[in-house]
Every structure is written in structure tokens, then in C-alpha cells.
Amino acid sequence: xxxxxxxxxxxxxxxAVLGLGGCFPTFTFPTDGDTTDAGGVDGMALLNEGPSQxxxxxxxVTRHVHLDSYQIAVxxxxxxxxxxxxxxxxxxxxxxxxxxxxxxxxxxxxxxRKDWNTAARxxxxxxxxxxxxxxxxxxxxxxxxxxxxxxxNSDPPAVDNVPWEQAxxxxxxxxxxxxxxxxxxxxxxxETGILQYPWGSEAPTSNCNRALYSGEATVDEGATVTxxxxxxxxxxxxxxxxxxxxxxxxxxxxxxxxxxxxxxNDVPPPMTSVPYASDDSLSTNADRYVMGGSYLSGxxxxxxxxxxxxxxxxxxxxxxxxxxxxx
Numbered sequence: 001x002x003x004x005x006x007x008x009x010x011x012x013x014x015x016a017v018l019g020l021g022g023c024f025p026t027f028t029f030p031t032d033g034d035t036t037d038a039g040g041v042d043g044m045a046l047l048n049e050g051p052s053q054x055x056x057x058x059x060x061v062t063r064h065v066h067l068d069s070y071q072i073a074v075x076x077x078x079x080x081x082x083x084x085x086x087x088x089x090x091x092x093x094x095x096x097x098x099x100x101x102x103x104x105x106x107x108x109x110x111x112x113r114k115d116w117n118t119a120a121r122x123x124x125x126x127x128x129x130x131x132x133x134x135x136x137x138x139x140x141x142x143x144x145x146x147x148x149x150x151x152x153n154s155d156p157p158a159v160d161n162v163p164w165e166q167a168x169x170x171x172x173x174x175x176x177x178x179x180x181x182x183x184x185x186x187x188x189x190x191e192t193g194i195l196q197y198p199w200g201s202e203a204p205t206s207n208c209n210r211a212l213y214s215g216e217a218t219v220d221e222g223a224t225v226t227x228x229x230x231x232x233x234x235x236x237x238x239x240x241x242x243x244x245x246x247x248x249x250x251x252x253x254x255x256x257x258x259x260x261x262x263x264x265n266d267v268p269p270p271m272t273s274v275p276y277a278s279d280d281s282l283s284t285n286a287d288r289y290v291m292g293g294s295y296l297s298g299x300x301x302x303x304x305x306x307x308x309x310x311x312x313x314x315x316x317x318x319x320x321x322x323x324x325x326x327x
Contacts, residue, residue, distance in 0.1 A: 044073040045247045046327060047187060055193060056182045057305065058267045065182050065268060065276045070104045074179070074187045075322035077237040078158040078251045078258065079170065081145045084125070087170045092121050094169050101168070101177045104326025105275040110177055110261065112168075119165035119313045127161055130317030132296040133257060133308055134221040141233035141295065143317065155236030158256045158320045164288050164312035167259045167321035176323035180277045181262040183324060184291050188245065188252040188304045196303055198245045198252040204299045208235075210243030211254030211293065211302055218298035225296050233295040252292050253302040256320035260289045264309045287311055294318035 050067025087093070095101065095112035102110040125145045131137045144157035162170075164178075171177050179187065188198045195201065199210055206215045208231040215231040227233060237251055244250045252258075263278040264287040287309040293301040296318045310316060 043076055044325065045076050045245075045249050046071060046073045047190060047247060050182075050186050050190075054182055054186060056185060057307070058181075059264070061267050063268045063270070063272075063276075065272060066274055067182060067186055069275060071327040072179070072183055072187070073325045073327055074183075074247075074249055075324070076249055078255050078320050078322050079167075080156045080237050081159045082153075082156045084145070084159040084162075084170060087173050090173070092169070093173060094120050095172045099172070101172055102326050106177075106180070106277045106326070109277050109279050112172065116165040116168070119163045120169040122163050122166055122315060124161045124163070124315035125159055125166075127315070130161065132294060132318030133290070133310065133316055136219060136221065136223050136225060136296040137317070138233055138296060139224050139226040141317075144234065153236065155238045157234050158237050158251070160256050160320045161315045161317050162259075162320060163315055164259050168261075171321070171323035174323060176325045178259055178261045178321060179324040180275075181260045181289050181291070182276070184252075184258065184260050184289075185304060187247075187249055187324075188292075190245070190247065197243075198249070198304060199243045204243075204253070204302050206299075207231075208254070209240070211240055211251070212295050213254040213293050213297045213299060213302060214295065216298050218300050219296065227295065231295065251322075252304075254293045254297065255295065256292075256318050257290045257294045257297075257308065257316075258292050259319065259321040260291055262289050263287065264289060290319055 049071055052066055052068040053064040054067045056063055056065055094117055097112065097114040099112040100107050100110065101112060127143065130141055130143045143161060145159055168178050189195045197204070204210050204213065208215060212231060212235055214225045215228045219225060237255060240250055243253055245252065261277055266278040268276040290308045290310055293306060
């Protein structure tokens, strides 16, 4: 029996955690669909061990990192508003100071810091004012959590407007974590550099059958986006079968941009013999990598190596996340 790693916030959390005997709560994510999950990990795809020299671009610097000593289970879908609501309704529990967030190669680096608690309890996900990366905004979308399905549809939209700390807290609630930058790229392209998009080399179509984006070839910074009906921002996370990876992971190109663990100002050393992740002690208030495109993106931003970054505490209307687990 694992010791409960979460700091209680009575009275909301009493039934949610104590009723489980102090163990991590267990849920099935997503709660419907007919996907077969590898390795017995609910709602996740289990990827094979990666290469020993996986090429990753950190800004202008190229590094080759190890992904060959462990496996990762990756959420098949971006975290949607229904499943995020499970954590909210449980009282938004947070890990305790120093709690280890990874059971694999990053257990010495991925630990919870109490400095993250305030941002992790942000209520911005309820806010209807949605502005995306680069100041873009949707002419019709008012946010998935409050104005979209509110978790009532069988396939609700991805949650957004979530700061990095809150995304990490939610993943920890599930006994998971955020992916590192190399892990996210590898999940989108296990062909190790061959593919341009998660589904292959074919360009995205304007009817959004592969990914949820603006439907336009390019979108200017600060633009107001009016998406065609097929690219409705309220579409659910499971609707884009033509854009899934060969392992059955959806939405890595569009929907919402996704937080990763790694800091932008941290570059691995030239030679590493073990998997690499940013040391969380480097900063509690710095930019983190955000990957993929979103419902506000142009088609040119749906490529796998579309790097953006933003401050970890930012609440942005086209930024969400998915969780992973070391295996």
C-alpha cells in the first residue's frame, strides 16, 4: 500500500482520498471508446523503448538523448474537460512537498515543490476569455470547461487555460506526470525523424479530418480566427482517427498545444549516458516547452517539431496537456 502523497484540503478531499485507504485513486481515461490499451494502462498507449541516440533540437542546439532504458505509457487523447473535472471535484488535491512524481529514470529530478501550489490551484480553466499563443483568439470559442460540453458529452473537448503546475498536479493525481520534450517528440514520431506529422507525410486537409486546427494554411499572430464548421473548436478529443499515430495516439498535431516537463533555458550536456529531463530546481518561474498545434493554428504549425514556449504560470486558451507514465 502506497502512502498518500497528497496534502489534504478538507472537507472536500476527505471522501475522495481517505475513502480509498490512502492510495492513489484509479480511474479509466477516457471512460468510453473501444481502444485496446497496451500493458494494462487505462486510456494510454504503451510505447516500445526508444533509441539510444534520439535527436532533439533544444533551441539552436542539437542533442542526442537516451530513450532506450525504459518504456512510456502515453495518454491516447488530450486530457478532456470531463476527466479534468474528476480532479476538480475531488478538491484539486496536490502532491506533498518533495513527492516523487516518476517511478522511472527521473525520480531524482521530478519532485513536487510547494512553490507550485498557488499556480496549481488556479481557476483560470473556468474563465470564458480565451486568448491563445501569440495573442490569437477564436471568434466563437469560449473555453471548453465552462462554455463547451462542461463534461456532459461522451466526447468532450480538451481542457485548456491550464498553467503548467496545474497540469502536473492533475497528472500526479493519476500517478502520472508530464512528458519530457524528447518523450513528446518520440510519441509523435516513433519512426525517429522520418515523419513530418504524427500520421505521416500527407499535408493536413482544411476539413480537419486529421487534426483540429483553424482550417487555414497560416494564421498571423494576434489574429481572430473564424474556423469552418468542420474545425469547430468544441469538437471532442477522440474524433480525429485519420490523424492518430500508428500506436493509436490522437491529437498530437492539433486540438490544444501541450505542456512538457522541460525548461527552455536548460540544454542537456553534449554527452549523456542516461535519459535526460530538466532539473526542477533550476527555476520555479520559467518558460517550458509547449508542443503541437491547436484549434488556432495554421496548417504550417502542425508539424511534429513545432516548438513554442511560455511561462509555466501562464493561462493560455489553446494550451492543454496529456499525461505519461514510466514503465
